[in-house]
Amino acid sequence: MDAERRRIGFLLFDGVKALDFVGPAEVFSEANLATEAYEILFFSPTGEGVEAFMGLRLGVDGAAADSGPLDTVIIPGSELAPAVFDDPELRAAILSLSQRSRRVASICSGAFGLAATGLLDGFPATTHWKFADMLADRYPLVAVDSERIYTRQGDIYTSAGVAAGIDLALALLEEDLGTDVARSVAQHLLVYMRRSAGQSQFSAALKLPAPRTPLAQAVAEYVSNDPTRPTTVTGLAAHVNVSPRHLTRVIREELGVTPSAYIATLRLELAVNQLENGRTVAESAAAAGFSSAAALRRAFVDRYRTTPSAYQRRFRASSVTDAPSPVEDDLPSPA
Incomplete structure (x- = not known):
């Protein structure tokens, strides 16, 4: 494997929402058609396969503890949040992966996973609007903003649900490889490229x-x-x-x-x-x-x-x- 390829790790777990990781993964996969810039990997807390919320069985590349260094780790969400992130093994996996990664991102209710490990303390964060009040109540040190579709504080990113995860992945891609590559990927995926972080989750x-x-x-x-x-x-x-x-x-x-x-x-x-x-x-x-x-x-x-x-x-x-x-x-x- 080319050592210069950026290793993008997704943490999967029982109850994960498939669209939360499939959409962003497709962004990086599409970029590989032209650039071969990314190695896309999937981990679980134990290295065993998991079952998505929709019932789909999913295999993984290995355990979070064996991931090695990563450029980016992405924590998808679940309809079972916030309780699913109370699992000690899952929290340990999030913390382990974040310590080996240059940047950390959450999709939708994956923000509960980052908040549970203290990674969002004192930082702005967003999640799907239906989870925003729960996130704010559970983690008062997190500055929850339910309007934004994604946020960034240093190398920590959070995003709202599903489509906003694609927005965030495109933004990360643009940060890595430039506007032209990100625009090309957006065009091939038939999605908007230019929804900014501050854009509201809702239309008026x-x-x-x-x-x-x-x-x-x-x-x-x-x-x-x-x-x-x-x-x-x-x-x-x-x-x-x-x-x-x-x-x-x-x-x-x-x-x-x-x-x-x-x-x-x-x-x-x-x-x-x-x-x-x-x-x-x-x-x-x-x-x-x-x-x-x-x-x-x-x-x-x-x-x-x-x-x-x-x-x-x-x-x-x-x-x-x-x-x-x-x-x-x-x-x-x-x-």
């Missing part, structure tokens, strides 16, 4: 509960079909043949927001999509129904704590470092 629209009643569904469909058209509560109420007061009550009960706030959320989501597709701030504002680029900037800063321009640069950069602070002259002028 997905933060709202799905409408249940026919009235709320009709409103959602009307707004979603064309968020750019001028829309008022009175106009919406007329469209669905109810009073503005009744409409407001139903939308509040269904979605937890006012009709105006719901419209604003949908428009902001559309603007984000436009920015990610390379449109300018002014073009994105117009396509999403904002009155001006400045109005979009104000809404963007209020929701995402950054400007559209800064978000777009971050999205293009595909950096594993923390998102840059907004550029001062990108910020909207005070109203």
Whole structure:
């Protein structure tokens, strides 16, 4: 084996979520088609095969204690978290592998494994949003951020679930071999390359509960079909043949927001999509129904704590470092 190949080790265990390690492993495997830069290895705490959460039996290359030096160790997650990481053998394997590796990464609830060994104490970390509160409660020394899709502190990385593991693997690949290789791998895998670490786990629209009643569904469909058209509560109420007061009550009960706030959320989501597709701030504002680029900037800063321009640069950069602070002259002028 070429001594210069980077050894990437995945720690597998009973109950592991297959997508958490298969996705990132495919990123490095795809890179090998052009570069042969990586040796991809799979370990378990004992060296015995394991059974994934889905029931699939998996063989491994050996025991964690016999791994030898590694460039990177990746700890996938499990639907059985956090209890699965209470196993002393699994914790010992995580600690053993981390001590032999240049960098350590977790996918989804694998963050519980890093936290259990103290590797995340005092550091920012993320995990799948459904595990975030449990992680914060169990490990108060960890600065849990459920919004970010991945984090980096020195040579320790954490990521949210499944797709975010691929984002993190692409970021590590870019760090190792450069943007061109990472972009090529992303293209071959038919995934986005440029989701940055600071990008939210949620789209704006997905933060709202799905409408249940026919009235709320009709409103959602009307707004979603064309968020750019001028829309008022009175106009919406007329469209669905109810009073503005009744409409407001139903939308509040269904979605937890006012009709105006719901419209604003949908428009902001559309603007984000436009920015990610390379449109300018002014073009994105117009396509999403904002009155001006400045109005979009104000809404963007209020929701995402950054400007559209800064978000777009971050999205293009595909950096594993923390998102840059907004550029001062990108910020909207005070109203």
